[in-house]
Amino acid sequence: MSTPSAYAELVAAHARLYRFDHLAAILSWDRSTMMPPGGSAARAAADAELRGLIHGLRRAPRLAELIQRAGDEALDDVERANLREMRRDWLEANALPETLASARALAGARCEHAWRSQRPANDWSGFLSNFREVVHLAREEAVHLADATGLAPYDTLLDRYEPGMRTAVLDRLFGALQTWMPDLVAHAQEAQRNMAVIVPAGPFPLADQRRLCHALMEVLGFDFSAGRLDQSAHPFTGGVAEDVRITTRYDERDFLPALNSTLHETGHARYAQGLPRAWLSQPLGRPRSYAIHESQSLLLEMQVGRSREFAEVLAPLLRTYLGERAGFDADNLHRLLARVAPGRIRVSADEASYPAHVIVRYQIERALISGEIEAEDIPTLWDEKMLALLGVDTRGNYGDGCMQDVHWTDGAFGYFPSYTLGAMYAAQWFAEVRRTTPEIGSQIAVGNLQALFDWLDANIWSQASRWETSELVCRASGTDLDPAHFRAHLEARYLGAH
Amino acid sequence: MSTPSAYAELVAAHARLYRFDHLAAILSWDRSTMMPPGGSAARAAADAELRGLIHGLRRAPRLAELIQRAGDEALDDVERANLREMRRDWLEANALPETLASARALAGARCEHAWRSQRPANDWSGFLSNFREVVHLAREEAVHLADATGLAPYDTLLDRYEPGMRTAVLDRLFGALQTWMPDLVAHAQEAQRNMAVIVPAGPFPLADQRRLCHALMEVLGFDFSAGRLDQSAHPFTGGVAEDVRITTRYDERDFLPALNSTLHETGHARYAQGLPRAWLSQPLGRPRSYAIHESQSLLLEMQVGRSREFAEVLAPLLRTYLGERAGFDADNLHRLLARVAPGRIRVSADEASYPAHVIVRYQIERALISGEIEAEDIPTLWDEKMLALLGVDTRGNYGDGCMQDVHWTDGAFGYFPSYTLGAMYAAQWFAEVRRTTPEIGSQIAVGNLQALFDWLDANIWSQASRWETSELVCRASGTDLDPAHFRAHLEARYLGAH
Numbered sequence: 001m002s003t004p005s006a007y008a009e010l011v012a013a014h015a016r017l018y019r020f021d022h023l024a025a026i027l028s029w030d031r032s033t034m035m036p037p038g039g040s041a042a043r044a045a046a047d048a049e050l051r052g053l054i055h056g057l058r059r060a061p062r063l064a065e066l067i068q069r070a071g072d073e074a075l076d077d078v079e080r081a082n083l084r085e086m087r088r089d090w091l092e093a094n095a096l097p098e099t100l101a102s103a104r105a106l107a108g109a110r111c112e113h114a115w116r117s118q119r120p121a122n123d124w125s126g127f128l129s130n131f132r133e134v135v136h137l138a139r140e141e142a143v144h145l146a147d148a149t150g151l152a153p154y155d156t157l158l159d160r161y162e163p164g165m166r167t168a169v170l171d172r173l174f175g176a177l178q179t180w181m182p183d184l185v186a187h188a189q190e191a192q193r194n195m196a197v198i199v200p201a202g203p204f205p206l207a208d209q210r211r212l213c214h215a216l217m218e219v220l221g222f223d224f225s226a227g228r229l230d231q232s233a234h235p236f237t238g239g240v241a242e243d244v245r246i247t248t249r250y251d252e253r254d255f256l257p258a259l260n261s262t263l264h265e266t267g268h269a270r271y272a273q274g275l276p277r278a279w280l281s282q283p284l285g286r287p288r289s290y291a292i293h294e295s296q297s298l299l300l301e302m303q304v305g306r307s308r309e310f311a312e313v314l315a316p317l318l319r320t321y322l323g324e325r326a327g328f329d330a331d332n333l334h335r336l337l338a339r340v341a342p343g344r345i346r347v348s349a350d351e352a353s354y355p356a357h358v359i360v361r362y363q364i365e366r367a368l369i370s371g372e373i374e375a376e377d378i379p380t381l382w383d384e385k386m387l388a389l390l391g392v393d394t395r396g397n398y399g400d401g402c403m404q405d406v407h408w409t410d411g412a413f414g415y416f417p418s419y420t421l422g423a424m425y426a427a428q429w430f431a432e433v434r435r436t437t438p439e440i441g442s443q444i445a446v447g448n449l450q451a452l453f454d455w456l457d458a459n460i461w462s463q464a465s466r467w468e469t470s471e472l473v474c475r476a477s478g479t480d481l482d483p484a485h486f487r488a489h490l491e492a493r494y495l496g497a498h
Numbered sequence: 499m500s501t502p503s504a505y506a507e508l509v510a511a512h513a514r515l516y517r518f519d520h521l522a523a524i525l526s527w528d529r530s531t532m533m534p535p536g537g538s539a540a541r542a543a544a545d546a547e548l549r550g551l552i553h554g555l556r557r558a559p560r561l562a563e564l565i566q567r568a569g570d571e572a573l574d575d576v577e578r579a580n581l582r583e584m585r586r587d588w589l590e591a592n593a594l595p596e597t598l599a600s601a602r603a604l605a606g607a608r609c610e611h612a613w614r615s616q617r618p619a620n621d622w623s624g625f626l627s628n629f630r631e632v633v634h635l636a637r638e639e640a641v642h643l644a645d646a647t648g649l650a651p652y653d654t655l656l657d658r659y660e661p662g663m664r665t666a667v668l669d670r671l672f673g674a675l676q677t678w679m680p681d682l683v684a685h686a687q688e689a690q691r692n693m694a695v696i697v698p699a700g701p702f703p704l705a706d707q708r709r710l711c712h713a714l715m716e717v718l719g720f721d722f723s724a725g726r727l728d729q730s731a732h733p734f735t736g737g738v739a740e741d742v743r744i745t746t747r748y749d750e751r752d753f754l755p756a757l758n759s760t761l762h763e764t765g766h767a768r769y770a771q772g773l774p775r776a777w778l779s780q781p782l783g784r785p786r787s788y789a790i791h792e793s794q795s796l797l798l799e800m801q802v803g804r805s806r807e808f809a810e811v812l813a814p815l816l817r818t819y820l821g822e823r824a825g826f827d828a829d830n831l832h833r834l835l836a837r838v839a840p841g842r843i844r845v846s847a848d849e850a851s852y853p854a855h856v857i858v859r860y861q862i863e864r865a866l867i868s869g870e871i872e873a874e875d876i877p878t879l880w881d882e883k884m885l886a887l888l889g890v891d892t893r894g895n896y897g898d899g900c901m902q903d904v905h906w907t908d909g910a911f912g913y914f915p916s917y918t919l920g921a922m923y924a925a926q927w928f929a930e931v932r933r934t935t936p937e938i939g940s941q942i943a944v945g946n947l948q949a950l951f952d953w954l955d956a957n958i959w960s961q962a963s964r965w966e967t968s969e970l971v972c973r974a975s976g977t978d979l980d981p982a983h984f985r986a987h988l989e990a991r992y993l994g995a996h
Contacts, residue, residue: 039741047521049514049518
């Protein structure tokens with residue numbers, strides 16, 4: 001019997017890890033959708049056991065040795081790409097000393113647990129007492145990673161979510177955005193001021209909304225033989241590629257939260273369902289990055305879902321499932337979905353003002369990690385920036401201000417930029433689809449999304465982590481990320497430019 | 499630092515196993531209730547990984563060494579009982595050589611997979627071609643276990659489900675049953691012949707039945723903060739003590755399947771929810787046996803659920819959730835639930851004729867394991883015995899005959915007796931409750947089951963695996979299993995004896 005090659009042994013180890021990750025993903029979905037509250041303590045202990053097992057397998061020193069040896073083996077291009085992703089995975093799992101990793105997890109969990117009641121109570125000073133430790137450990141983490149990689153501290157955090165992304169690039173992208181976005185929002189509001197919009201009157205029974213969401217997902221090509229739609233407080237896409245579990249949330253008074261989150265999560269879901277079967281058990285088969293993932297959800301929610309053409313698809317769906325109501329015509333629906341109204345809350349922001357929420361968070365967290373500011377300086381900066389970018393007064397409202405998101409609470413610095421990068425990528429994909437299929441608009445108006453999905457399948461889904469992000473982007477659309485597409489999209493939709 | 503005692507190390511190892519078992523239980527529930535069909539192949543691989551891990555932990559040679567050493571440590575009575583159950587667990591996990599265990603699992607899986615289409619096709623000879631191997635391996639297994647334990651081969655299989663149960667006891671119990679049961683069934687049918695029973699007319703919308711089942715479970719004290727009710731093809735109780743997942747099945751034309759299976763599974767569920775918290779992670783904290791578990795489900799489904807008194811509780815529930823219909827009065831409901839009508843199918847058998855189904859299977863499987871008969875002899879024996887015990891003609895109908903259950907299909911010989919042992923225990927518990935709380939009948943009629951549940955909690959649930967079965971039974975009811983209670987119960991209910 002011949003010695004198995006190092007690469008083959010790595011493939012087997014990752015296939016095993018993939019199977020344990022499968023179980024962890026389904027269990028995590030269950031925790032958010034099905035588990036009764038009384039089950040949570042025992043489940044937390046059981047989950048920790050599995051996480052510890054997976055973490056140990058990912059950190060195994062044997063893997064490092066195999067990765068080293070496999071580098072000298074005769075591998076084809078695909079195998080070499082897989083080895084690159086294996087190396088990234090191993091580095092990430094081993095990036096932090098165990099003591100720092102658990103201190104960080106503990107501080108994040110403590111801060112988040114208290115935040116759940118501090119946010120509704122607007123208790124900034126209570127929050128601050130836990131959050132200081134979260135910031136302290138995130139800095140320590142960033143410095144540790146910077147020493148190991150040679151990157152700047154904040155870049156090491158960015159790199160975790162967007163491999164290859166750097167502060168210099170974000171500064172340029174977001175800096176430019178910042179110069180034209182406030183005007184665009186103001187002009188859009190001005191243009192919409194005298195536009196009559198009917199807000200369809202509820203109630204909209206949940207069972208009806210559920211059927212609507214299922215029908216919408218059918219139109220969007222979700223494969224129900226390999227996935228489900230359920231309900232949770234915060235919508236998410238979970239499960240595994242072979243069994244994708246998405247959730248939405250329902251509000252009896254308003255059908256838009258369910259509609260929008262179903263569009264959004266179905267975008268994530270189709271990426272997962274479209275990942276290449278042959279690579280699924282390997283790091284190569286994973287989605288490319290958080291921003292690329294977000295580009296899939298925003299492509300459906302924003303590029304398609306808020307287009308005038310798609311309103312032609314939505315109108316009859318709404319009439320069928322929610323009944324005939326004033327406002328369920330395509331013109332009105334489009335105006336309703338495309339309303340620009342800056343507010344305090346990121347997750348309910350309109351498409352045009354959303355990037356401002358990201359820019360504010362990016363600028364603050366970058367300064368926080370570099371040590372230019374301290375945690376207690378956040379509210380003042382928050383108020384200034386929200387006023388400057390969106391004209392929104394946030395003073396004194398911490399709960400709907402800098403305490404509104406869970407990301408900082410549990411130390412996920414570096415994550416926020418993915419949202420706006422995703423919006424930019426989505427605009428770039430859609431521009432490319434429009435270029436290669438000029439009739440895509442009229443196809444969408446009759447519910448035919450095949451050309452769009454074929455393009456996504458060929459260029460994004462089937463490529464998984466085959467290429468580094470910028471190569472994936474170039475191969476798909478001819479150039480690296482070009483923010484002009486996003487600007488042109490917003491101007492066309494909100495200022496009527498063509 | 500002192501060396502941890504062997505017993506303490508065993509406790510820690512079992513707590514870890516308990517956490518992995520928790521995950522496996524929730525995943526298994528998901529597979530039967532939530533998983534879309536497309537997820538099954540990837541899930542099977544992932545589940546196998548977890549099962550292999552758990553099996554390896556349970557078989558660890560280190561445990562045998564620790565169990566040996568712990569026997570010489572100063573343990574209190576409870577610890578000693580836990581050690582006894584640890585030893586049982588280790589012996590069970592190590593009972594078979596790996597090659598035999600996997601051959602058995604493989605043959606069972608192959609036979610079961612083919613059976614799913616062979617049963618509806620009434621394909622006995624196709625079934626036989628796989629089943630012969632299942633029987634062959636079960637005999638090999640029984641002989642292997644007999645060599646190791648000194649028990650008779652079939653007793654070693656019995657012992658897996660009912661620790662301590664022996665063929666000699668079953669022969670006595672079932673032999674006696676067999677002498678009076680056919681007459682009782684015949685007399686009950688005779689007495690019911692001229693009894694008018696209204697079968698309430700459907701349809702009964704599933705959503706209404708679902709609400710009915712929830713309301714029923716509330717009456718039965720199910721803790722919804724630590725459990726759920728869902729739907730599956732075959733009702734079962736799954737999950738873990740801290741998060742009990744029961745299922746029922748719905749038939750739009752008939753509310754009885756949902757009603758009966760909800761009563762049944764809630765009985766299992768209350769046992770699980772009542773297990774002692776302090777022992778949960780240890781073998782000591784497990785349910786005592788399959789028959790004792792079944793006694794809990796049959797106590798609610800049969801002793802309580804089919805009593806005239808409980809019909810007073812059911813009638814208003816049915817009217818509230820399913821609407822006013824002819825037949826939803828307590829008298830008629832009781833007659834409907836207590837109808838005796840022998841048939842071919844075990845799972846839909848009435849209370850009085852059910853034991854015949856078990857006796858037939860018991861006598862056949864015992865002869866099969868001992869080698870007195872071969873697999874191809876089963877149909878003839880089946881026909882003879884079903885005719886003799888129930889007057890039912892089963893000739894030529896294999897699918898609803900000896901192929902109707904999954905138990906033999908996957909080699910679970912020794913399991914069937916648990917059902918009737920459970921019915922006997924349930925009658926014994928209820929007789930004891932009636933003795934200690936003479937007014938229990940009138941309490942039940944007004945939906946007050948507290949005295950019953952207090953007795954079960956004190957005598958069964960909280961005792962978990964603290965005692966060997968016969969000691970548990972003696973402590974709870976003053977004597978070991980006494981089948982006279984079951985006979986008296988059936989005679990009182992079906993022949994009007996008091």
